[in-house]
Amino acid sequence: MLKNHCISFERSLRTSYHSKQKEPFHYHITFLDAPEIRLYHNKRLIYISNMTKISDGFYEALPDSTAAIKVIILQNQNHFSITVKDAHDQILYTETSAEKIDDPVERFKAYLNPLFFPESISKLQAIFPLLPRGTTLDPTSLYNMCTLRRSLDPSDVEKINAQIHNTFELFRFSQFTLTEIDNLVFIAEAKGEKRLIVCAFTQAESFENDFAKALLDLEKQQQPCYFNRMIFSSQDPLEATAVQKMIWRYQTKMRSLHIEKVLVRYANEVIEIKNILCRELNISKSAADPSKQVSKATVAELRELQILNKGGVWAYRIPLLIESLAHEFRKQRPSTIQENFVELDLDHSQTVIHPTTGSIDCNFGELIPVERQFGHNEAGVVIGIKTDDLGIGIPIKRILIIGDLSHSSRGAIRNQECIRINAAIRLAAREKLPIDWYTASYGVQIHRERGVEGLDAAASTIREIVVNCHHKGVQINFIIDEANIGAQSYWDSMGAIVYSTSGIIIMTPNGCMALTGPKALAAALYSTVSSEQIGKYSDALYPNGLQSLSGHELVHGPNSDSMIFAKDLEQASRYLLLHHYYAYLKPEEKIASKRISLYDGALSPSDQEALQKEMDNFLKGLKPDRRRLLDYLRDSNSPAPLEFWGDSRGIRKQTPKNGDLPQEASTIVQEMLIGGHPTLVIFTPTGPLTPADADIIARAIYKASGHLQVLIIGSLSGFSCDPLSMENRQLREGAHIAKAIVEHQGPILICNLGSLVGGTFVVFNKQLNKDLRILAIEGSRVQVIGGKSAAKVVFHSSICKKADQDDRIRDLSKSILERTESPTEARTRIISEIEDKEGVLFDQFHNARRALKVKSIDEIVTFNTLKEAIIKNFDELRVYFEKTA
Numbered sequence: 001m002l003k004n005h006c007i008s009f010e011r012s013l014r015t016s017y018h019s020k021q022k023e024p025f026h027y028h029i030t031f032l033d034a035p036e037i038r039l040y041h042n043k044r045l046i047y048i049s050n051m052t053k054i055s056d057g058f059y060e061a062l063p064d065s066t067a068a069i070k071v072i073i074l075q076n077q078n079h080f081s082i083t084v085k086d087a088h089d090q091i092l093y094t095e096t097s098a099e100k101i102d103d104p105v106e107r108f109k110a111y112l113n114p115l116f117f118p119e120s121i122s123k124l125q126a127i128f129p130l131l132p133r134g135t136t137l138d139p140t141s142l143y144n145m146c147t148l149r150r151s152l153d154p155s156d157v158e159k160i161n162a163q164i165h166n167t168f169e170l171f172r173f174s175q176f177t178l179t180e181i182d183n184l185v186f187i188a189e190a191k192g193e194k195r196l197i198v199c200a201f202t203q204a205e206s207f208e209n210d211f212a213k214a215l216l217d218l219e220k221q222q223q224p225c226y227f228n229r230m231i232f233s234s235q236d237p238l239e240a241t242a243v244q245k246m247i248w249r250y251q252t253k254m255r256s257l258h259i260e261k262v263l264v265r266y267a268n269e270v271i272e273i274k275n276i277l278c279r280e281l282n283i284s285k286s287a288a289d290p291s292k293q294v295s296k297a298t299v300a301e302l303r304e305l306q307i308l309n310k311g312g313v314w315a316y317r318i319p320l321l322i323e324s325l326a327h328e329f330r331k332q333r334p335s336t337i338q339e340n341f342v343e344l345d346l347d348h349s350q351t352v353i354h355p356t357t358g359s360i361d362c363n364f365g366e367l368i369p370v371e372r373q374f375g376h377n378e379a380g381v382v383i384g385i386k387t388d389d390l391g392i393g394i395p396i397k398r399i400l401i402i403g404d405l406s407h408s409s410r411g412a413i414r415n416q417e418c419i420r421i422n423a424a425i426r427l428a429a430r431e432k433l434p435i436d437w438y439t440a441s442y443g444v445q446i447h448r449e450r451g452v453e454g455l456d457a458a459a460s461t462i463r464e465i466v467v468n469c470h471h472k473g474v475q476i477n478f479i480i481d482e483a484n485i486g487a488q489s490y491w492d493s494m495g496a497i498v499y500s501t502s503g504i505i506i507m508t509p510n511g512c513m514a515l516t517g518p519k520a521l522a523a524a525l526y527s528t529v530s531s532e533q534i535g536k537y538s539d540a541l542y543p544n545g546l547q548s549l550s551g552h553e554l555v556h557g558p559n560s561d562s563m564i565f566a567k568d569l570e571q572a573s574r575y576l577l578l579h580h581y582y583a584y585l586k587p588e589e590k591i592a593s594k595r596i597s598l599y600d601g602a603l604s605p606s607d608q609e610a611l612q613k614e615m616d617n618f619l620k621g622l623k624p625d626r627r628r629l630l631d632y633l634r635d636s637n638s639p640a641p642l643e644f645w646g647d648s649r650g651i652r653k654q655t656p657k658n659g660d661l662p663q664e665a666s667t668i669v670q671e672m673l674i675g676g677h678p679t680l681v682i683f684t685p686t687g688p689l690t691p692a693d694a695d696i697i698a699r700a701i702y703k704a705s706g707h708l709q710v711l712i713i714g715s716l717s718g719f720s721c722d723p724l725s726m727e728n729r730q731l732r733e734g735a736h737i738a739k740a741i742v743e744h745q746g747p748i749l750i751c752n753l754g755s756l757v758g759g760t761f762v763v764f765n766k767q768l769n770k771d772l773r774i775l776a777i778e779g780s781r782v783q784v785i786g787g788k789s790a791a792k793v794v795f796h797s798s799i800c801k802k803a804d805q806d807d808r809i810r811d812l813s814k815s816i817l818e819r820t821e822s823p824t825e826a827r828t829r830i831i832s833e834i835e836d837k838e839g840v841l842f843d844q845f846h847n848a849r850r851a852l853k854v855k856s857i858d859e860i861v862t863f864n865t866l867k868e869a870i871i872k873n874f875d876e877l878r879v880y881f882e883k884t885a
Contacts, residue, residue: 196229200230269286345420478504578671642670668682669697677878680710691725750775751776771880776859
């Protein structure tokens with residue numbers, strides 16, 4: 001039934017949504033050259049519809065399921081007409097005029113005032129361009145807004161509120177106090193939590209636009225809320241897969257807004273998308289169940305909320321994050337291997353109480369699978385076995401240890417944590433599994449009644465790392481995205497930093513490896529300062545807090561303790577999966593098995609010419625483009641290489657004095673596929689090795705031992721031997737290379753592209769390891785000392801004798817008027833010429849061919865056959881290694 005209501009008129013001037021205002025006006029205006037219909041009840045926006053242009057000057061608004069009307073506006077130079085129809089195309093009202101009214105707003109006012117409204121309509125609003133008709137509009141134009149409103153009595157408001165609550169099923173939030181804080185934006189409050197619920201009407205063709213608007217409505221709320229939801233009421237059915245694909249594009253934004261779930265309702269169906277915070281995006285389509293209530297946050301969810309408030313990731317979300325990244329890694333292909341996370345905890349029947357202290361003994365204990373809800377862990381670590389499919393045909397199975405800062409221990413190391421970590425390390429050794437450790441710890445517990453017991457427990461974990469990781473080859477990989485203080489930092493070092501370990505360390509901007517906190521250090525430095533002032537002193541000394549003491553950028557990147565830098569936990573986990581792709585071993589394997597080979601050895605003429613130019617630069621001692629050659633060596637279409645120490649700036653950041661050489665490291669270390677086989681490639685710098693280079697090379701060889709074949713390629717022209725390099729322990733670092741090669745388990749191939757000289761040929765030598773071969777490019781040199789140095793230093797006396805016997809020296813007795821240079825200058829010039837000739841002759845004799853003749857190297861290859869020779873030699877070395885290992 002239609003009723004004639006009293007209509008009030010408003011007119012206002014606004015700038016458009018695309019103007020220079022920092023915030024959009026009221027709602028999102030998405031057009032300028034056509035009217036827009038907005039339907040309100042009280043101050044709540046029910047529906048927005050842009051007018052669809054049918055022909056010149058003719059616009060139509062699509063029917064709305066809530067308002068059940070259709071509005072048609074025809075405007076041209078001489079006519080202005082409006083027709084209102086219901087959803088069944090029955091005309092409710094029509095008005096037409098032939099009078100010419102220049103101002104479209106005045107026209108709208110004149111001919112729409114008598115309009116009959118359906119009961120569900122409380123307000124109608126139209127927007128018109130302010131510019132004269134026929135003028136081209138631009139995004140910064142002004143527009144007029146014309147509003148028609150009728151008053152609603154309380155019963156009407158109650159009806160519409162009930163309709164909104166039923167449409168979006170807000171009655172399911174009965175355990176919360178629900179308050180509308182904006183148009184269709186609600187806040188749901190319960191003890192200890194706040195959630196935002198954003199509701200919106202939509203239809204299939206405009207869903208993405210409506211979704212983006214709803215995100216903006218959520219973003220402008222300044223309250224710190226978590227587990228937020230978006231609920232859409234659709235006029236027509238939506239495809240679940242299409243909804244999922246669209247939401248994938250907004251996932252980063254949704255995670256930043258802490259959106260837990262998205263619901264799209266149509267009739268009695270609902271599309272539910274959840275697990276957004278952990279990137280899983282589980283999607284399901286089912287019948288609506290109005291009886292299902294929205295529960296308050298569980299204990300586990302409240303614990304997760306603690307971590308979210310600090311900007312971190314809850315420990316139990318990490319296995320889910322890894323699984324979703326593994327799904328991306330294998331290019332969305334379905335898994336052929338069962339992926340899961342089996343949580344482990346202490347078998348209390350296997351524990352032992354120390355007879356003296358009466359506390360649990362960390363030297364005993366075993367882990368067993370447990371089935372329980374997330375967040376019910378008994379200690380500040382979460383431990384389990386994680387299995388993933390990376391598309392290489394074998395399950396990637398390893399032990400996962402995750403520090404849990406939401407536990408009541410708050411990151412303190414106690415017996416309870418150490419006994420579980422120790423048991424996990426022993427389990428990894430028995431099952432021959434690597435360990436992935438997501439660290440988070442503030443050091444040994446500081447307590448009024450307990451103390452050294454925690455230090456004893458931490459020391460027992462160091463013993464387990466040495467016994468099982470160093471001696472039995474268990475690989476521990478560390479992801480450092482949180483604070484690592486005290487004992488945890490020493491665990492990191494023992495597991496991956498010291499020599500003879502195969503684990504890696506990946507750090508993010510949030511991570512640190514410190515021995516104490518900045519306030520404790522300030523208190524030690526200024527013992528007379530009161531506790532009230534320590535914070536001020538600490539901030540002055542260490543403005544970046546823990547990052548000043550032990551972050552990647554300022555400390556552990558430059559000193560090469562941190563091997564890979566990731567921008568966040570997600571990227572760090574991606575790098576870790578890539579490392580497993582290259583370096584993971586099945587329990588019975590001695591070296592990483594062959595992956596899918598996509599190698600195509602053919603090179604285009606232009607690529608071949610460019611690479612030949614780089615090879616010539618090596619032979620000339622110039623600095624070539626090493627990354628171009630690395631791209632050539634890597635199998636095409638294989639995963640991206642994983643680079644280690646990519647931002648290391650050397651052991652120390654000293655400014656060289658006269659007589660000193662630069663100390664920066666420039667060695668490139670990458671894991672990649674060559675001929676289908678995972679390979680660790682060490683590309684040495686052009687020129688002498690600095691102590692930092694030697695350190696990285698030795699550690700890289702240790703990382704590959706027992707896992708990967710190693711290719712060392714480049715021009716090794718000796719070690720830096722200046723005073724600063726010697727001060728930086730050049731002898732020790734160089735000796736570590738030799739030790740690493742002697743102890744390496746697996747094939748090693750050295751490829752000399754220019755010069756292999758002096759001490760470097762001692763530490764990169766066939767005599768060190770039976771599984772090592774040396775190739776050399778045609779024209780390269782292998783010698784004790786370079787020809788120029790030999791001529792100037794070693795053979796200087798004999799060269800001087802040759803110069804003195806030169807006929808040109810005897811002719812110096814001519815008249816001084818005929819001379820162009822002094823006798824001394826002439827003698828120096830002649831000596832230099834002889835030195836150059838002798839140096840060339842020396843290099844020509846002590847070349848790669850002589851080294852091959854005396855069996856110091858194994859093969860000389862040309863550039864065109866370099867990669868084929870590398871693949872062939874590795875194939876032969878692997879066969880020999882597997883037979884003799």
